[in-house]
Amino acid sequence: MIQKKVCMVGVYGTGKTSLVQRFVHSLFSAKYHSTVGVKIDRKSVKVGDTDVNLLLWDIEGRTSDQEIPASYLKGAHAVFYVADGTRRETFEQLFSLQELAQSAAGQVPSIVAFNKYDLKDQWLVQQADAAKLINAGFRMMTTSAKTGEGVEEAFRALATATLSSATTQTVQPPARHGN
Amino acid sequence: MPDDGAPLTESAGGATNVGDVSVRELSELRDLLFGAERRQLDELRRRLDTAELTPEELAEKLPQAIVQRTARDRQLGIALAPTVENAIKESVRRNPQELATAIFPVLGPAIRKAIAETMAGLVNTINRAIEHSFSPQGIRWRIESLRTGVPFAQIVMRHALVYRVEHVLLVHAETGLLLANAPEGSLGDADLISSMLTAIGDFVNDSLEPKKTGELRAFAAGDVTVLVETGPRANIAAVVRGTPPDSLPAKLQSTLETIHLQWCDPLTSFDGDAAGFTTTRPLLEDCIETVLATDRRAKADGRRWVAWAIAALLIVAGIEWWTSRGNRQWSAALARLETEPGIAVIRSERSGGKWRVTGLRDPLAVNPSLLMASRGVDTNDVVAHWEPYVSTEPVLLLARARHVLAPPGGVTLSLRGDTLVGTGRAPAFWIVRADGLAPALAGVGGVDLSRVTPGLPASMEPIATEIERLRALFAAGSDALDQSALNTIATAAAKFRELSAAANAIRYGVSMQIVGRADPTGTESDNVTLSRRRAVAVRDRLVSLGVSVSRLTVDASGSSDPVLADTPAERARVNRSVSFAIRAEPSRTANGAERER
Numbered sequence: 001m002i003q004k005k006v007c008m009v010g011v012y013g014t015g016k017t018s019l020v021q022r023f024v025h026s027l028f029s030a031k032y033h034s035t036v037g038v039k040i041d042r043k044s045v046k047v048g049d050t051d052v053n054l055l056l057w058d059i060e061g062r063t064s065d066q067e068i069p070a071s072y073l074k075g076a077h078a079v080f081y082v083a084d085g086t087r088r089e090t091f092e093q094l095f096s097l098q099e100l101a102q103s104a105a106g107q108v109p110s111i112v113a114f115n116k117y118d119l120k121d122q123w124l125v126q127q128a129d130a131a132k133l134i135n136a137g138f139r140m141m142t143t144s145a146k147t148g149e150g151v152e153e154a155f156r157a158l159a160t161a162t163l164s165s166a167t168t169q170t171v172q173p174p175a176r177h178g179n
Numbered sequence: 180m181p182d183d184g185a186p187l188t189e190s191a192g193g194a195t196n197v198g199d200v201s202v203r204e205l206s207e208l209r210d211l212l213f214g215a216e217r218r219q220l221d222e223l224r225r226r227l228d229t230a231e232l233t234p235e236e237l238a239e240k241l242p243q244a245i246v247q248r249t250a251r252d253r254q255l256g257i258a259l260a261p262t263v264e265n266a267i268k269e270s271v272r273r274n275p276q277e278l279a280t281a282i283f284p285v286l287g288p289a290i291r292k293a294i295a296e297t298m299a300g301l302v303n304t305i306n307r308a309i310e311h312s313f314s315p316q317g318i319r320w321r322i323e324s325l326r327t328g329v330p331f332a333q334i335v336m337r338h339a340l341v342y343r344v345e346h347v348l349l350v351h352a353e354t355g356l357l358l359a360n361a362p363e364g365s366l367g368d369a370d371l372i373s374s375m376l377t378a379i380g381d382f383v384n385d386s387l388e389p390k391k392t393g394e395l396r397a398f399a400a401g402d403v404t405v406l407v408e409t410g411p412r413a414n415i416a417a418v419v420r421g422t423p424p425d426s427l428p429a430k431l432q433s434t435l436e437t438i439h440l441q442w443c444d445p446l447t448s449f450d451g452d453a454a455g456f457t458t459t460r461p462l463l464e465d466c467i468e469t470v471l472a473t474d475r476r477a478k479a480d481g482r483r484w485v486a487w488a489i490a491a492l493l494i495v496a497g498i499e500w501w502t503s504r505g506n507r508q509w510s511a512a513l514a515r516l517e518t519e520p521g522i523a524v525i526r527s528e529r530s531g532g533k534w535r536v537t538g539l540r541d542p543l544a545v546n547p548s549l550l551m552a553s554r555g556v557d558t559n560d561v562v563a564h565w566e567p568y569v570s571t572e573p574v575l576l577l578a579r580a581r582h583v584l585a586p587p588g589g590v591t592l593s594l595r596g597d598t599l600v601g602t603g604r605a606p607a608f609w610i611v612r613a614d615g616l617a618p619a620l621a622g623v624g625g626v627d628l629s630r631v632t633p634g635l636p637a638s639m640e641p642i643a644t645e646i647e648r649l650r651a652l653f654a655a656g657s658d659a660l661d662q663s664a665l666n667t668i669a670t671a672a673a674k675f676r677e678l679s680a681a682a683n684a685i686r687y688g689v690s691m692q693i694v695g696r697a698d699p700t701g702t703e704s705d706n707v708t709l710s711r712r713r714a715v716a717v718r719d720r721l722v723s724l725g726v727s728v729s730r731l732t733v734d735a736s737g738s739s740d741p742v743l744a745d746t747p748a749e750r751a752r753v754n755r756s757v758s759f760a761i762r763a764e765p766s767r768t769a770n771g772a773e774r775e776r
Contacts, residue, residue, distance in 0.1 A: 001453070002451045003354075003356045003357065003370065003453060004356075004451045005356060005451075037382045038381075038382070040374045040375050040378060052451075055371070057374070057378065069381065071384060072378065074354075075352075075355065075356075076354070077354070077450070
């Protein structure tokens with residue numbers, strides 16, 4: 001069986017742990033638990049004829065006084081960025097997070113999930129912001145850990161990308177930073 | 180020849196014959212001067228051009244190279260292993276007989292060794308069971324097992340365990356992904372644990388050691404320790420229960436080095452597919468081991484022998500007690516038998532699990548089996564042989580005398596020395612018979628029946644006494660029966676009939692003597708005559724009352740056998756009388772029957 005290390009990266013409180021819980025255990029809790037260090041979970045998904053065992057490293061979120069430990073990102077086969085659509089700063093920090101992740105794990109497949117889509121009436125991310133991300137080489141999806149919307153698809157897309165990363169890596173746009 | 184070619188080519192361009200001669204000469208001169216050096220140079224050039232060892236050279240150096248490399252490390256063996264394995268497989272495939280013949284001499288010793296080790300393991304298991312069964316610790320563990328419901332074997336294992344390497348994981352260093360683990364399938368979440376191990380290592384490095392000068396090598400929880408050895412491409416982790424030995428990290432490191440060497444390419448190009456690492460499992464399984472408390476063997480051995488000794492001692496003491504108890508009971512019973520009259524023990528022994536006794540026994544002695552049983556001896560274990568004999572012990576002698584002589588109730592028999600002594604009152608015929616029989620009894624030297632007085636049988640005695648007290652009185656010089664005399668005679672007749680009936684019942688014959696008396700007055704001859712007349716008068720009266728005359732005898736005493744009285748007048752009165760005396764003896768037929776008996 002193929003195993004892939006996937007790192008969940010984002011600002012604190014964006015819902016990284018909730019997404020993993022929803023994806024792995026089909027559970028959602030409105031209670032907030034901040035992650036200390038890292039929590040690891042796993043889930044097998046089938047991509048085509050291949051079983052892929054995703055080892056999900058749910059890394060503690062970045063705070064104003066705490067950077068994400070780069071060592072957790074080392075050797076990651078994919079990075080799952082998580083932003084909160086209702087908090088604009090979580091989007092703005094994606095670029096520096098990408099820089100950090102790429103310096104630790106190299107050019108690996110990634111996806112950006114704009115989480116908490118169930119609160120889309122409070123949405124603060126604009127169309128222009130999305131364009132900015134696409135230019136920076138991000139692939140974007142909206143998700144809701146609460147309703148489960150887009151969650152399975154996001155992880156599945158990332159798993160698929162890891163299997164084909166050897167070929168897709170070359171066709172992906174070169175990494176460009178948002179600034 | 181190349182060395183010849185060059186000068187020839189040089190001269191190919193427009194040379195003359197003269198020139199040819201000079202060139203040839205020059206060449207010869209050069210050969211003479213530098214021939215040896217040129218050949219050396221050509222050889223060196225050849226070697227530089229080919230830059231490879233010739234088979235001859237290789238054959239020269241190979242053995243030495245193998246020896247040197249083998250002395251340095253295990254890598255040559257590791258590198259050669261697959262080739263050798265393939266070679267053996269191929270050999271077996273082509274001709275199995277060849278290899279079977281070759282290894283035949285080692286098969287026997289190998290099998291013997293395997294059996295010996297299995298037996299040693301079995302003995303060890305038994306020893307452990309004994310140690311754990313007899314020691315207070317073992318009893319504690321049993322109680323713990325009962326209390327917690329955990330099987331006893333597990334409790335023993337938990338306490339006796341020094342350490343056990345339960346799981347070994349090979350982890351990709353960069354990604355933390357699991358490459359392989361052993362034993363296979365033993366750890367359900369091996370992939371998660373593998374990642375967490377890496378994350379913990381990262382966490383410790385980031386949190387405690389910012390400069391990252393070291394790696395997490397071990398951590399412990401309860402009695403479980405996780406040892407981690409790190410390599411450039413992969414890490415190896417061992418989950419150990421108990422106290423891991425100092426040698427374990429080195430062993431893990433050695434395994435890790437081997438894996439790095441043999442799986443160098445798969446490790447470098449690892450991209451999540453661990454299929455190529457399943458072949459590392461035998462190496463990982465080499466690290467799995469269980470070590471029980473063998474280092475405490477000396478102490479344990481001591482305890483075990485003490486336990487054995489106590490058990491053996493208890494068993495011996497039990498057997499000894501049981502045997503000696505049987506012995507004691509037997510000895511006591513035997514001593515009692517020997518003191519018993521009429522029993523003489525000649526020989527006794529223990530053989531074939533039975534007590535055997537031989538001796539003499541008087542038929543009148545007690546039953547030996549009953550006596551032994553009463554002393555607690557199991558008579559099923561006794562084989563006895565008693566020869567009959569006649570004992571002269573006083574007790575048995577008396578018993579035999581009583582049995583043979585059958586003395587009547589009024590007679591007591593005893594022994595004085597070897598003389599049988601009788602006392603009391605018995606019928607005269609018994610006295611006569613006993614006097615004749617007793618000397619014939621074994622052990623009886625003499626008989627003394629002088630103190631046995633003859634007498635009537637008890638049923639007749641009172642009646643006879645009553646009759647003999649009767650007295651028919653007469654007037655002086657008269658033989659006439661007055662009323663008082665008639666009454667007395669009537670009483671005498673009635674009593675005599677009663678006596679006859681009682682005598683008949685016991686086959687006795689009775690007769691009555693009628694004794695007439697006279698007072699001293701007058702001459703004796705007159706008195707005799709008078710007394711006879713008086714007796715006859717009474718006899719006739721008795722006959723008239725129905726008493727058979729044949730049972731009556733008449734005796735005239737005159738005044739020669741007077742009845743005593745206090746005064747002469749009274750004496751004269753009571754002697755003018757007739758009195759009666761009873762004679763009794765066994766009837767003729769009865770006596771004959773007695774004799775026959």
